[in-house]
Amino acid sequence: MMESGKTRRLGRIFRDDGRAVIVPMDHGVSVGPIEGLSDIRKTVNHVAKGGADAILVHAGLAKTVDTTELGLILHLSGATRLTNEPNWKMQLCTVKEAVRLGADAVSVHINVGSEHEQDMLDNFSRILDECDDYSMPLLAMMYPRGPKISDEHSYEVVSHAARLGYELGADIVKTNYTGDVESFRGVVNSVRVPILVAGGPKANNVSECLRLVYESIKAGAAGVSIGRNVFQHKDPSMMTQAISEIVHNHANPENALSTNGEKSETVLART
Incomplete structure (x- = not known):
């Protein structure tokens, strides 16, 4: 059977085991050049060396980094923290541009429950149509976030x-x-x-982050998408490798750490 364009693209993100370690680096749009992303080329090289399967970036960065050994996910949504509506994610790029840049997938951010949920859903439907035109996989970042939501991590x-x-x-x-x-x-x-699990805010220590990865995979997740807990670690390559050991090789957090010569109590922040 002939392989579709979408299947080929997904194959550059997910390994043969159906799992993926993705490092999102889209934070510059929302919060500026934060620690770990000032030298984006260096950081990309580190996570590639550590065994990341793909990175997620905005269009400008996609033009400047080497993704030869990585899947490329182009993020189409964004808003800055300086606006009165930081949770209203607007479309900043097109699927057509993603194709020109050689992307393997595009991603869209929807804050479910926000006051602008409907606008984001409307935009999602238009992007989905464009993805179908180009056989482009679509990653939906679905975050419960709004005035009626008291616990963004509750099962409901x-x-x-x-x-x-x-x-x-x-x-x-x-x-x-x-x-x-x-x-x-x-x-x-x-x-x-x-389903990919989001890494969330920077954890207090390595073991806390790796425990999230381990439990997510145990629950059946297809992988993780972890940014700050990777690129703000003192050794992003080592952290990426530890996560990959859990996702792809069924390591437990302690074994993943010992494989990389890191103790579980090590703090994530750079020194």
Whole structure:
């Protein structure tokens, strides 16, 4: 059977085991040149060396970094923290531009439950049509975030957000971890496309981050998308490799750390 363009592109993000380690580096649009992303080329080289499967960036960075050994996901959404509506993610790039840049997928950010949810959903549907035209995989970042949501990690809101992305037609869904294996397994089982777990804010230490990765995979996630806990680590390559050991080689957090010569209590922040 002939392989479709979408399948070939997904094959540059997910390995043969159906899993992926993605390092998002789209933070510069929302918060500026934060620690770890000032020298973006250096950081990309570090995570590639560590075994990342793909990076996620905006169009400008995609033009300047070497992704020869990495899958490339182009992020189409954004808003700055300086605006009055930082949770209203607008479309900043097109799928056509992603094709020109050689992207293997595009991503769209939707804050489910926000006051501008409908605007983001409308935009999602238009992008989905364009993705179909180009056989471009679409990753939906589905985050429960709004005035009626008190706990962005509760099973009720995470499962709803993930299911929404699936039912709208996303090829990959990225969302929050619910905090325990059993409840997140329920999220995974309700969605018939790969689910990636978001890394979230920078963790207090390495073991905290790797425990999230381990539990996510145990629950059935297809991988993780972790940014700050990788590129703000004192050794991004080592951190990427430890995460990859868990995702692809079924290592537990302690073994992943010992493989890389790191103790679990090591603080993530650069010194």
